[in-house]
Amino acid sequence: MTAAPRPREPHPALDTLADLDAGVLEGADAERVAAHVGGCARCGQVMAALDGVRADLRALPAPPIPATVVTRLDALLADLRTAPDPTAPDPTAPDPTAPNPTAPNPAPDRTAPVAAAAKATASRVVDLDAVRERRGRRLMTAIGAAAAAVALVAAGAAITSLVRAGGTGGDSSAIGGAGGATYQEESARQQEDATAVPAPASPPLPSYDRTTLRAVLPTLAKAYPLAKTAQPGPESPAGPMADAALRTACARSIPGVSEDPRTVLQVRYGGQPAYVFVFVDGAGVPTAYVVGDQCGRAAAVPATVLDVVR
Amino acid sequence: MTAPERSDAELLRAHADGDMRAFEELVRRHRDRLWAVALRTLREPEEAADALQDALISAYRAAGTFRAESAVTTWLHRIVVNACLDRVRRRQVRPTVPLPDEGPGEPADRRDRIAERDTALAVEEALGQLGVDQRMAITLVDIEGYSVADAAQILGVAEGTVKSRCARGRAKLAVLLGDLRNLEEPAAVIPGPSTREEGR
Numbered sequence: 001m002t003a004a005p006r007p008r009e010p011h012p013a014l015d016t017l018a019d020l021d022a023g024v025l026e027g028a029d030a031e032r033v034a035a036h037v038g039g040c041a042r043c044g045q046v047m048a049a050l051d052g053v054r055a056d057l058r059a060l061p062a063p064p065i066p067a068t069v070v071t072r073l074d075a076l077l078a079d080l081r082t083a084p085d086p087t088a089p090d091p092t093a094p095d096p097t098a099p100n101p102t103a104p105n106p107a108p109d110r111t112a113p114v115a116a117a118a119k120a121t122a123s124r125v126v127d128l129d130a131v132r133e134r135r136g137r138r139l140m141t142a143i144g145a146a147a148a149a150v151a152l153v154a155a156g157a158a159i160t161s162l163v164r165a166g167g168t169g170g171d172s173s174a175i176g177g178a179g180g181a182t183y184q185e186e187s188a189r190q191q192e193d194a195t196a197v198p199a200p201a202s203p204p205l206p207s208y209d210r211t212t213l214r215a216v217l218p219t220l221a222k223a224y225p226l227a228k229t230a231q232p233g234p235e236s237p238a239g240p241m242a243d244a245a246l247r248t249a250c251a252r253s254i255p256g257v258s259e260d261p262r263t264v265l266q267v268r269y270g271g272q273p274a275y276v277f278v279f280v281d282g283a284g285v286p287t288a289y290v291v292g293d294q295c296g297r298a299a300a301v302p303a304t305v306l307d308v309v310r
Numbered sequence: 311m312t313a314p315e316r317s318d319a320e321l322l323r324a325h326a327d328g329d330m331r332a333f334e335e336l337v338r339r340h341r342d343r344l345w346a347v348a349l350r351t352l353r354e355p356e357e358a359a360d361a362l363q364d365a366l367i368s369a370y371r372a373a374g375t376f377r378a379e380s381a382v383t384t385w386l387h388r389i390v391v392n393a394c395l396d397r398v399r400r401r402q403v404r405p406t407v408p409l410p411d412e413g414p415g416e417p418a419d420r421r422d423r424i425a426e427r428d429t430a431l432a433v434e435e436a437l438g439q440l441g442v443d444q445r446m447a448i449t450l451v452d453i454e455g456y457s458v459a460d461a462a463q464i465l466g467v468a469e470g471t472v473k474s475r476c477a478r479g480r481a482k483l484a485v486l487l488g489d490l491r492n493l494e495e496p497a498a499v500i501p502g503p504s505t506r507e508e509g510r
Contacts, residue, residue: 014481014490022477024470049489053480056433056487057452065345069359073341076363077334080370211367285400310360310400 011043012036021050079211205239207268208290213276213309217286221262221278229263239266241275250295251277254305257289266293274306285310318382326374333370340383343454344390350449351394353438357401358394365393380463387456388464391446398442436486444479447472452480 012020012033019025020033037043208216216223229237236242241250241264251261254277261277268274273293280286292304316324316332318339324332344365348358369389376385437445450461451472458476462469484490 014485015478018477018481018484019474022473022480024473024477045492046484046490049484050480052489053483053487054452056429057448057483058455060430060433060453062342062346063349065342066355069345069355069362070341072359073337073362073366076366077337080367081330081334210363214364283400 009036009040011040014046017043017046018050021047076211079209205266205268205273207271208276209270210307210309213269213288213290213307217278217288217309220265220276220288221280221286224263224265226261226263229265237266238264239275241266250275250291253295254289254291262286269306272306319378322373322376322382325370326376333373336382336386337366340386343383344386347387347446347449347454348390348394350437350453351391351442351446352397357397361393361397362390364396365390368393381460384456384460384463387450388466391464394446395442432487433483436483439486440479440482444475444482447475448479448483451476 016033017037020030020037025033037047224237230242230244230247232242238247241247247264251257257279259279262280263278265276267276269290274290275293275295277289277291278286279289288309289305290307290309292306318336321332321336325336344362345358348361349355352358352361369386376382437448440448446465447461450456450464451458456464458469458472462472465472
């Protein structure tokens with residue numbers, strides 16, 4: 001039923017006018033509100049304001065993609081092009097457009113077994129500029145996105161914090177990895193793939209970059225539980241971090257981290273010696289913090305977070 | 311004479327058939343828009359970059375599953391949107407990057423500040439105060455120019471939901487931007503019809 005506008009008829013709510021404007025209202029509701037708007041200067045102003053909002057939105061300039069992000073994506077694409085199994089086109093891959101309200105990430109490579117993912121790529125993807133950029137950006141927690149997008153270009157300072165204790169590694173045996181590959185086998189295989197930096201020490205360290213670490217992250221803690229990883233020994237996957245005091249001190253020095261890691265691995269990351277600390281939150285979502293190899297060497301030497309991978 | 315530019319669908323098909331460069335060309339063609347959607351959704355450049363990376367890896371691997379019922383750009387945008395929503399969910403579980411906690415109120419000093427600022431920055435800031443669902447709908451429809459039908463496909467919701475989210479988001483933006491300050495009479499009395507779905 002259509003109601004004619006009356007001189008003292010109350011105004012529709014703003015949301016109702018916006019619904020009319022967007023075509024949400026139908027039938028009698030639409031007719032009633034439209035009839036009111038047709039004879040009401042105030043509501044006409046509201047409709048004009050909504051038009052103005054749309055015009056403002058249309059006129060927004062596209063945010064320029066930062067050069068560091070372009071570099072990172074180019075590196076990713078180059079890496080995907082050269083990587084074998086885990087990131088190759090996969091006709092059986094789950095549909096990434098399907099809604100996935102429970103899984104933390106639709107990327108199918110997150111379920112790739114450690115051994116397969118470990119073969120994925122050499123260590124050339126890591127974009128240290130992007131890492132530095134991320135570190136800088138984390139310092140600007142109070143800055144809005146627009147301001148941060150500008151400021152991050154200049155921000156290059158590393159996240160650092162003091163390590164409270166030092167320590168050294170001990171001795172022990174290796175453990176088996178996922179898919180039947182032992183830690184040493186996997187390490188040796190990855191070391192063969194690593195081209196940029198020669199192996200500095202024995203045993204050879206597994207080499208990761210952002211792509212490969214992201215791929216194996218869901219399985220790392222399971223494949224290398226801390227109870228075994230941190231067994232002291234020259235071939236311990238945790239290396240010197242097998243020392244509990246050193247490991248704890250280093251973990252506590254990571255900003256925003258207060259819990260104990262599920263696992264720790266001594267690795268090469270982007271060609272650099274580093275440790276990967278894996279934490280798992282209450283929802284079961286793992287996060288890997290990649291820290292420099294000086295973490296915990298001495299109380300006065302700060303730890304450097306090279307990357308955070310989720 | 312240069313070869314004619316391949317269509318998006320041709321590039322994706324070529325990628326699935328093993329053309330090592332096709333996916334890169336496709337990404338380069340659309341990365342600016344994909345970035346804009348990711349950044350406006352997540353409001354944090356690092357998160358947006360991570361989401362875009364996740365999405366591209368997913369798209370790379372799932373290219374063979376693409377069906378021509380939708381445009382390649384719609385498909386890519388949907389993958390990016392899913393990657394962004396994953397990150398939003400994770401932030402809700404473990405909020406490492408706090409979202410703006412200001413409500414849609416309209417304090418006078420805020421209006422004044424907005425009035426002093428460049429319109430685009432003010433609009434971007436106001437967008438940041440919307441909930442992610444409304445912001446994504448408005449980003450796709452009002453900023454990126456997608457039809458309601460395409461936006462609904464990208465977001466995986468009904469067209470009516472997209473319309474409703476856009477409507478309520480525009481209303482909040484009108485308030486935040488101070489466009490309703492000089493109305494002749496105070497606000498509304500007629501109760502509106504029942505509100506449609508607001509959340510995801």
